[in-house]
Amino acid sequence: MNNLTILVPAYNEEAVLQQLYDRLTNVIENIPFYKFEILFVNDGSKDNTLSIIKKMRENDNRISYINLSRNFGKETAMIAGLDYAKGDAVIILDADLQDPPELIPEMIRYWEMGYDDIYAKRKSRSGETWFKKWSSSAFYRLLQKMTRIPIQKNTGDFRLLDRRCVEALKQLRETQRYTKGMFSWIGYNKKEILFDRDPRAAGETKWNYLKLTDLAIEGITSFTTTPLRLSALSGVVISFFAFIYMIWIIVKTLVSGEPVPGYPSLMTVILFLGGIQLISLGIIGEYLGRIFNETKNRPLYFIDEYNNEKESNQSSASMNKVNQDHQ
Secondary structure (H helix, E strand, O other): OEEEEEEEEEOOOOOOHHHHHHHHHHHHOOOOOEEEEEEEEEOOOOOOHHHHHHHHHHHOOOEEEEEEOOOOOHHHHHHHHHHHOOOOEEEEOOOOOOOOHHHHHHHHHHHHOOOOEEEEEEEEEOOOOHHHHHHHHHHHHHHHHHOOOOOOOOEEEEEEEEHHHHHHHHOOOOOOOOHHHHHHHOOOOEEEEEEEEOOOOOOOOOOOHHHHHHHHHHHHHHHOOHHHHHHHHHHHHHHHHHHHHHHHHHHHHHHHOOOOOOHHHHHHHHHHHHHHHHHHHHHHHHHHHHHHHHHOOOOOOOEEEEOOEEOOOOOOOOHHHHHHHHO
């Protein structure tokens, strides 16, 4: 009998957890020949998320949980869940029920057919503003043009991953994480299924525009160096035209005897070139900052508690323990 892990990152989701559990149990109880683990990753919630999960575990031994020592962000919460997942495949599902658990049987059917990564692509996105939809579409178009990796458009983290995909992702330990790009980077045999995305079942979204912008920057800087190349190319082009302009001024002065153009034109050129330089330095700084963070070689996360047991987080944090458990 195959084991399947349903991985649910959760941050301040007390309002929706019971609905999530009810819908999940209705789905998995109708799937024979599989044993399920429902693995919650509590990402430093400030509400009653953890206590609700613990009560659920008391009544259902299929539930496991990881309590991170603080809020590390969803990207890190997912890799923590993958480190601890015991299933032959892992289904990643958001707690807000925007991604319907009812798609899980279809994902399993495609997995049984030999696909390694069955991902859900959104046909529509209810409950989102037109600006969020437009900006998301524009970002993915831009990212697809800037990188050689085929980034999946209109897809999130809702997917089924075969164990070999999970093991591949566990090897990617960078601190600046853009998991949506990592799913594409590792490759393997992928299958798309379409669905209509629902609005949140309850609670408020944790992704404001500032966090989405930060995630977009992570995606671009994690999977392409095109901004650096564009910066260098812009410098070459602008320097060329500046040189031509300089020659024109010199020739004009020598031929007509007119003085060099004055303060306004000079300041315009200086301010324009200074702006380009600052933009280029900012782009370089983004990449340099990521290099700085990676060279620290810090653990990605610390576990406060795993299934009612306190974690010591000694010797490379919890990875050694997890690997020993699997072996």
